[in-house]
Amino acid sequence: MQYTITDIRTIATNDSGSLSFFEAERDIPFEIKRVYYITNVPENADRGAHAHKALKQLLFCPYGEIMITLSDGVSSEKILLNNPSRGILIMEPLWRDMHWNIANSVLCVAASDYYNPDDYIRDYGAFTEYLKKRANEEI
Numbered sequence: 001m002q003y004t005i006t007d008i009r010t011i012a013t014n015d016s017g018s019l020s021f022f023e024a025e026r027d028i029p030f031e032i033k034r035v036y037y038i039t040n041v042p043e044n045a046d047r048g049a050h051a052h053k054a055l056k057q058l059l060f061c062p063y064g065e066i067m068i069t070l071s072d073g074v075s076s077e078k079i080l081l082n083n084p085s086r087g088i089l090i091m092e093p094l095w096r097d098m099h100w101n102i103a104n105s106v107l108c109v110a111a112s113d114y115y116n117p118d119d120y121i122r123d124y125g126a127f128t129e130y131l132k133k134r135a136n137e138e139i
């Protein structure tokens, strides 16, 4: 599966919280053109259900607990984001489903490009077709 769990460097400051950080092109292998975050999500809500064709992303959850399910069209894997030091780096097209285990958990994304609706695939069948086409073109 084409993703990597990354450690986001975190500095614990005595009794007054922690500070986490990453730097574009040093800690993550792309220039960040966009940051977005999802808030005010109720418990047990589902989001996602799409893939991106070209977008590279680092997903992280600085607050709460979100279950991310990634699929490459053959198998799927679940990754729990419940720690501000954990990121999921996605460099290839993967289908993602996201489940909010805890209300108001925050999902943050650092992305390699500006918002482009044409980069989305929102139908799972179309996603698997896209992967087949892509694999044939790469041969």
Ligand code: TYD
Pocket (backbone or CB within 6 Å): 034, 036, 038, 047, 048, 049, 050, 115
């Ligand atoms: P979407 O990516 O579908 O969110 P999720 O996967 O969490 O369900 O985006 C939800 C809406 O927000 C959709 O109408 C597109 C819009 N949007 C932007 O306008 N700009 C952005 O950078 C993003 C990520 C979404």
